[in-house]
Amino acid sequence: MTLPADEKLPLTSHLEELRKRLIHVFVALGIGFTLCYMFKDWLFFVVTRPLIAVMPKNSFMIFTSLPEAFFTYMKISFFSSLILTSPYILYEIWKFVSPGLYPKEKRYVLPFVFFSTLLFAGGVLFGYFIALPPAFKFFVSFSSDFLKPMVSMREYLSLALKFLLAFGLCFELPVFVFFLTKVGVVNARMLSSQRRYAILIIFIVAAVLTPSPDAVSQILMALPLMVLYEVSILVSRLAGRKRRGTLEETGNEIDRKEEEEDIPETPKAE
Numbered sequence: 436m437t438l439p440a441d442e443k444l445p446l447t448s449h450l451e452e453l454r455k456r457l458i459h460v461f462v463a464l465g466i467g468f469t470l471c472y473m474f475k476d477w478l479f480f481v482v483t484r485p486l487i488a489v490m491p492k493n494s495f496m497i498f499t500s501l502p503e504a505f506f507t508y509m510k511i512s513f514f515s516s517l518i519l520t521s522p523y524i525l526y527e528i529w530k531f532v533s534p535g536l537y538p539k540e541k542r543y544v545l546p547f548v549f550f551s552t553l554l555f556a557g558g559v560l561f562g563y564f565i566a567l568p569p570a571f572k573f574f575v576s577f578s579s580d581f582l583k584p585m586v587s588m589r590e591y592l593s594l595a596l597k598f599l600l601a602f603g604l605c606f607e608l609p610v611f612v613f614f615l616t617k618v619g620v621v622n623a624r625m626l627s628s629q630r631r632y633a634i635l636i637i638f639i640v641a642a643v644l645t646p647s648p649d650a651v652s653q654i655l656m657a658l659p660l661m662v663l664y665e666v667s668i669l670v671s672r673l674a675g676r677k678r679r680g681t682l683e684e685t686g687n688e689i690d691r692k693e694e695e696e697d698i699p700e701t702p703k704a705e
Contacts, residue, residue: 452534456527463523467516475508478515482595485567489575490584498588507588514596518559518603525551532614540617551610558606561659562599570598570645570652601644605660612667616674623672626664633664 471478483496498504517524525548533541578584615621626633641657 452531456531459527460520460524463520463527464513464516467520468512471515471519472508472512475512478511479508482511483591485563485595486571486575486586486591489568489572490586491575491578494584496586496588496591503587503589507592510592510596514600518556521555522548522552536617547610551607554606554610555603558603559599561606562602562656566602566645566652566655567595567598569655573652598644602656605640605644605656606663608660608663609667609670612671613674616671621671622675623668626668626671630664634661637661637664 486496498507526544529544529547533544575584612621612626616623637660638653638657641653641660645652645656
C-alpha cells in the first residue's frame with residue numbers, strides 16, 4: 436500500500452529543504468568552531484595525548500612548513516566542533532528525512548538523536564582510549580638510540596582524526612540498519628543468514644582502518660563491530676515488527692478514506 440500521490444513532495448521542494456538544513460548545519464558548525472578554537476591549545480593536548488604517552492623521553496612533535504601548525508589547530512577545532520554539534524546535526528538530518536516517514540514514526544526524533552549521539556561519541560571514545568594507544572605503542576617501539584621519532588603534526592593529526600571519525604561512524608551501524616529496515620532494504624532474517632559474510636567484511640574493514648598492521652589493533656576494532664552487528668539484528672527485528680504494524684494501520688486508514696469517497700451523498704430532504 437502506497438501513500439496518495441498528492442502527499443508526495445516535488446523534487447524542487449526536497450532540494451529547497453536540503454538547502455535549508457545544510458545552512459542550519461553550517462551555521463551550527465561555525466558557532467561550534469569558534470568556541471572550540473578558543474580552547475585550541477587544550478584540544479591539541481587532548482588529541483596528542485595517546486601519542487605523547489608512549490613516546491620516549493625528550494621526544495617532540497614538529498611542523499615542516501610555516502602554516503602547518505595553524506592549519507593543524509584549524510582541523511582540531513573543526514573536528515571538535517563536529518563532535519560538539521553532532522546532536523543538532525543529527526536532528527537536522529532527522530528533520531530532512533521525516534517528511535517521508537509515517538506519522539507514528541516521526542515521534543522517534545528524540546530516541547534517534549539520543550542513541551545516534553551516544554553511539555558516535557562511544558565510537559570516538561573507544562578509539563581514543565582503547566584502540567589508539569596500542570597502535571601508537573607498536574609504531575614507537577621501533578625507536579632506538581640511533582632512531583628517534585620526530586612526528587609531524589600534520590601527519591599525526593590526519594591519521595588520528597580519520598581513525599577516530601571512522602570509529603564514530605562504524606558505531607552508528609545499528610542506526611543505519613534501523614533505517615534500512617524501515618525502507619525495506621534489509622530485515623533481521625537476512626542479517627542473520629549473512630552473519631558469516633558480515634564477520635569477514637568486519638575484519639577486512641578493521642584491517643583497512645586500523646593504523647597499525649598488528650593483529651591486536653585489528654581485533655580491538657573488529658570485536659565491537661561484531662557486537663554492534665548482533666545488536667543491529669535485534670534492532671532490525673524490532674523495526675520490522677513496527678514497520679509491518681504501521682503499514683497495516685496506514686493501509687486500513689487509506690482504504691477507509693477510499694470507501695468514504697465511494698459512498699454517494701444522500702440528497703437532502705426539502
